[in-house]
Amino acid sequence: MRLVIRDDPVAAAFYTANYVKRRILEFAPTAEKPFVLGLPTGSSPINIYKYLVEFNKAGELSFEHVVTFNMDEYVGIPRDHPESYHTFMYNHLFKHIDIKPENINILNGNAEELDKECLAYEDKIKSFGGIEMFLGGIGPDGHIAFNEPGSSMKSRTRVKTLAYETVLANARFFGGDVNKVPKLALTVGVGTVMSAREVVIIITGAHKAIALYKCIEEGINHMWTVSSIQMHPSAMIVCDEDSTLELHVKTVRYFKSIEQVQEELIGRENIGLKGSISSLSKMNFTNKYV
Structure with a gap:
């Protein structure tokens, strides 16, 4: 698992959005082989979506051959409700980019048979060959989606x-009235997220520092579902400085040193997007710190 630390939430969002852009471009999706992207809602991804929209409008990134699957949706509120996740996604991303409407997949919280809706969602993910990358955020208690x-x-x-x-x-999103807040939701499972070929989680803010600590420095625990990504073969967390407040200093220094070695000693040109060493030909083996 990789941990990338940036100065603030905006810098973390830009890094994440740029990473998503580069992964899609590297994948070179087509109509026959689309890039399948899992997406979250909430406050954490808003700036990521802002940058993705900017990339699209600048002609740097197309979503024409990208298929999306959202993580969750409330049960029992209309899809055009201002607080539905349908509305959130269209307002922050979908209506601003060149994605095809038929490539957008969001759970239907008003389906007559909710269990069948969930099974059909899993089946549709499988029909596309699985999710290439699941982008996610977490809550202060370390939950992914509504897990x-x-x-x-x-x-x-x-x-x-x-x-x-x-x-x-x-x-707070429903006028402060607890009675108006949905009590049920449809959500992808932890296993659904873990089945993606890559998982990228953004964590920002001091209020999520304990969750990051639980994920990085403690073991896998179903009380902190984000900790599940410790077992994923291709997982990355992008965070800001405030979210590292509960981590040991040596942990923060360790992950920063990994990035420093990659940048200064191995060379970015030798590192694949997922962190693999792609070439040794241009590597500088000189120890600059002796």
Whole structure:
């Protein structure tokens, strides 16, 4: 697992958006072989989406052959409700880019049979050959999507009852009225996220520092579902300085030193996007610090 630390949330968002852009460009998607991208909602990805829109409008990135699957949706509110995740995604991303409407996939929280909706979602993901990259954010309690504390690490897309703390936290989006906040949601499972070929998580802010600590310095624990990515073969967390406040100093220094070695001693031209060593031909083996 890689941990990339940037100075602030904006810098972390730009790094993440630029990484997504480069991965899509490297993949070179076509109609027959689209890039399948999992997407989150919430405050963390807003700046990422802002940069992706800018890249698209500048002609640097096309979403014509990108297929998206969103992580979750509330149950029981209209899709055009101002707080639905349909509305969120269209306002922050989809209506500003050249993605085809038929390539957008968001769970239907008003389906007559919610269990069947969840099964169909998993089947549709499989029909595209799985998700190439799942982009995600987390809550202060370390949950991914609506996989709140106690969720199974092997869970798939399902109906989930929201924790009372989550309902209270979301009341600010519903005029402060707890009674208006949906109590159920449809969500991809931890297992759904882990089945993606790559997982990229953005974590920013001091209020998420404990969750980052639990993910990086402690073991896998279903009470902190983000910790599941420790077992993923291609996972990266992008965070800001404030979110590292609970980490040991030596942990922060270690991950920063890895990036320093890659940049200064190995050379960015020798490093693949996912962090693999792609070439030794131009590597500088001279120890600059002796």
